[in-house]
Amino acid sequence: MTAATEYTLAELCIVAASQAFVDDGEVLATGIGVVPRLAASLAMKTSNTDLMMTDSEAWMLSEPNPLGQRSADFVPATESWMGFSRIFDNVWSGRRHAMLGPTQIDRFGQSNTSALGGTYEKPKTMMLGARGFPGNSISHPNSFFVPDHNTRVFMSGECDFVSSIGYNPARLPKGHRLDDVDIRLVITNLCVMDFGGPDHQIRLVSLHPGVTAEAVQENTAYPVHVPADVPVTTAPTLEQLAIIAALDPHNQRAHQIKDNPPGSRS
């Protein structure tokens, strides 16, 4: 395993995000969007070969599909049918880990995919809707990817619409414990975080090369718990970069973070 010296920030994020799945065992890894999907695929190819994955349509795959248009003779490694209705049987069993990119993440780890501003009856900006976030968040572990870490995403106050449950004591359902909520990693263009600080406070896990803890705090509207010793996010290895390149032959990853910067900004 040789550490790469040249890699993009997107590739660093993919490798960092793939860490979220390492200890999951045999669960369905669902990465929505290019970076989360490549992260789950990389994990399935390397650190956790027990992971399960779909083709994002209706089949389970023994091997992740490369992203984008594939050659006419490409044969996907299907292993079972997995239509959307069956997905919920899996979701509600808890044997899944999803990685998604909500528009807002508040200090409780609650997220918003639905609407911004105005009133609920007449929002200023309508987005996707709650989608599967309520069910995902109470049924199985979830991680987040944020390509542009700023105070609009990590905003003050509570999400305009709470699509997914977080560590908010005021919203804790009867008979549940905050520890039942399982938010794993939050990977951004600046750092990796989790909600492992005191009382489930958001916590810095690692800083991408050249990023300071101060910069993370400036771009987060609520206090980030900073442990005494915060490591630098581990650089991809040459082997990991080769696998990512094979999984993403059209280089869609180059368009996921603004201006596709290098991984090390020091």
Add this chain to the structure above:
Amino acid sequence: MNKEMTAAQVVAQLEDGMTIGIGGWGPRRKPMALVREILRSDLRDLTIVAYGGADVGMLCAAGKVKKVVFAFVSLDFIPLEPYFRQARQSGSIEVMEIDEGMMLLGLRAASWGIPFIPTEVGLGTDVINQNPEIRVIDSPYDDKEWVAMPALKLDASLIHVDKADVRGVCQIAGPDFYMDDWFARAAARTYVSCDELVETKFFHDPAQARLVHWERSVTTGVVPIAGGAHPSSCTPLYGFDVPHFKVYAASAKDDAGFQGYCEKFLGASEEEYQKNVGGLDAIRAIELPTY
């Protein structure tokens, strides 16, 4: 029993204020020809229940909708449905916003004739806070609270399938039938458009019968309309029409808006519509999507 009918006959059986379920998912296998027939009608004040795409957007834009029950409304590659967005942002529609799985449970409860299905989905989120009609209840078996997802009873469902016979045996040969079986069962009346009408003996092959997802007694009417899902997809026959959806989405930013879109494409009949979008051969030639 011969259940063959026309799209106009289907719409004639619908009434103002009805709750109507629409099958498919986002830009995939939507009964768009039936939706277009509603656009040409005087129907109004509808409550629409759907995993929404342009079906929901168009009905909202045409002023047909009182309320939408949804978890998302999206064209996938265009994430935000432009006319649903306008309807929400102008406050012109009521909504019941729920989780994708809650919708499945609501359809199942309606199908099974039970008032609700308990679930933990929705707890701690605004799908509960913003929907006071969805109750949270105590369990007789444990000390937790549970969401009592109410039955989503439908007056009618509209669904598009690949093949059907006149008795209402419907086949979906594409990789996913989504929640269409539950939409079919949850409705008092289920109207199905099909790309191809086949003889009953077509299903005598078990491999073909295996792709039938509800029994024919669930189907009220069968409407043969080749290409009837356009501009949504009907895998394996045709993909969704990316250029057409782009024109549709762009129209929301024009002064002419949806009226302009309709003047250009809708026509007085499905024949006119298909002529306006390049014909059935062009629809059937649309490449299948890659995910």
